[in-house]
Amino acid sequence: MKVTFRVPRFDAATDFTAKYQIYHVEVTPYTTILDALNIIKEEQDGTLAFRRGSQSGIDGSCGMMVNGRNRLASTTRVMGLNTSEVALGPLPGFPVIRDLVVDFDSFFAKDAVMLPYLVTDIAKPEDGKERLQSPKDANRIALAATCNQCGCCTSACPVHWSNGEYYGPSALTRAYRFVEDSRDTAIKARLEIVGSETGVWRCHTIFNCSECPKAIPNGENIQALKRKIMLNKIGLGRIEVKVARTEATI
């Protein structure tokens, strides 16, 4: 099947607005958006700029807008879109460097603010082995931990478009992943971070961010963080005290 791709061409150094370019690509049922971009680059136009990585949706390099929705190019089959016209665009709300390539520097800087590492005062077991964690507790963080930081969620958030200081759903899901981890004891510190002026209270529950390539419910995660902060504030909830688990308490 022949499919028409409409792709914006833009160079932040010289252009004020994007020009659109049309490419025609013959696709099979297996052709992904990324395959089509590779075909364009190899056979038609070597100047088109886009990022690519694992080709399997696991590294998050190829987030972009596909017919109005943020998706990973490598996990989106062209024929699955049920149309012969595909409009591509860079992730909205991020500074465009060139064509489909956007600047992730501030995105990763916000991630780093979340203390994206385990902070705990639960001592390591004396035998040097693993801290115990029940399968249920492991499952609480398993999905959030698969976040590949492709930026599709943060880029889909209208609040982030108007307020670039907002941490955005990706960084907040990262905080959520540690807040929910039965081994991490820095809940207060993280709730303070996400409860700050540029944190969860900027979220207006639009839930665009829950349309995630990894099916992570980012919007719900943000609301869970809000609830934790509020219940703690009005004294109805308690920040759970996490302690070392033993085989008897798993």
Added chain:
Amino acid sequence: MIQHDVIVVGSGIAGMRCALEIKRTAPQANVAIVTKQYPVRAASVVERTGIAAALGNSSADSVEAHISDTLAYGKSNNAAAVKALCELAPAAVYELEHMGLPFSRLKTGRIAQQPAYGHSQPRLANAGDQTGHAIVTTLYGEIVRFGIQVYPEQFMLGLVVDGKNVRGVSVLDIRSSEINVINAKVTVLATGSYGQLYANSADSYASTGDGHAAALRAGINLTGMDLVSFHPLGVANTGLIINERVLADGAHLLNAAEKRFTNELASLELVTAAINAEIAAGNGVDGHVWLDVRHLPTSQIRERYPHVLDYAEDFAGVNPKHDLIPVKPTQQATLGGLPTDLNGSVAGFEGLYAVGACANNGVHGEQALPGNELAAAVVFAKLAGAAIAANLGAAVYGNVPSYATSNASDEIEGLFGQKGAHKLGLVRKNLRHAFSSQSASNEQQVGFVHSLRDQFGQIGLHDKNRRFNTELLEALELDRLLDVADAVAKASVAAL
């Protein structure tokens, strides 16, 4: 010119683990990572199955059993490296857990251990079926915690070498096409595999053997370059690998006539050969065969290998309950690399280390036991980090020869000036097909690489923009991949 005590090239599992160990043992050390991607995008994320370590959580496993399984599978392993790997792997896994890695768990609360091909015991610790990604993300968190500087989207052009001393690397800033030299007392190559040499590759687009090529250009002989392993169950044209456990559980392989053509329970090597033979005999469909899991209970698929459902739907657009899944043998690992000792030191060169998939200390022998690549990446990167930290006091910066910058800029300006008729993409495509097709002999490959090298000299670079020029990046990668291809083809001929 930028200076760091240690520069690590590559932000995958090995590179980050090594940098971390240096910082942890020598906090005053000024260590930085340079990477052509963002660190969390490193190619290590494609390793989906677990990390092998004899924790003994799911059975009465032992280090000895892990050693004997590894030796039996790899055949010609470096026994000392295997011993180190298997003895240190449990501690390495516990250490990742202490860093917060979200391992899948047993009811006892301990790290779960999955059975895997070639292992006599259930031995793979896993984080769902995204273990490589989980290790990368966890190590990246530690890089943030320790404040280790990372230079993202910088392409390493080459090693800066003065005689037998390595003084750092020259890099191209992908966003601006500017050239920088990073001067370092110690340089660590952690640049990953050369899987992109193969058209059907499970590796990332980034796996173009940049470190291998830099080593070749510095006069280092690479070893084991012909050791490349293929997995029978790659989803056709995607580079995604379906876990071979489906075969043990009764999945069938079918040809174009939808008839079984081989014993699916044979060794992976034999199954791979059988599929290749069936396709070569013209009994395949568009260069692939079918995997049939229709008769397996969906609940079992969802529980044991959930990725089968995702891959089939996302990449092939089929429902495995009713449809056949297109599969063909897919390159899974490349074992060749810079010859190193167990500490990652490269013999004959001062100030140069190599870790991860670009290094070859012989631990895997002829083929890597599943899960051992991840284990080796963390275990040996840690050993290298400790060795570097211990010897850093005596290390010096040394002079950077002036040709380091001029060589790099000659290469870039030369490419920008090329106006030939050959298409970059076509040369790359032909190269990758030559290494995947079964028809070309190794001798033919040597000649073919030679002719592609000539064609590369006559490509035209259409993109003259200096900002984020991905055509330039691809040309640089292909240039290096051609050097690697030459080494692979020659090693294959020599091995016959």
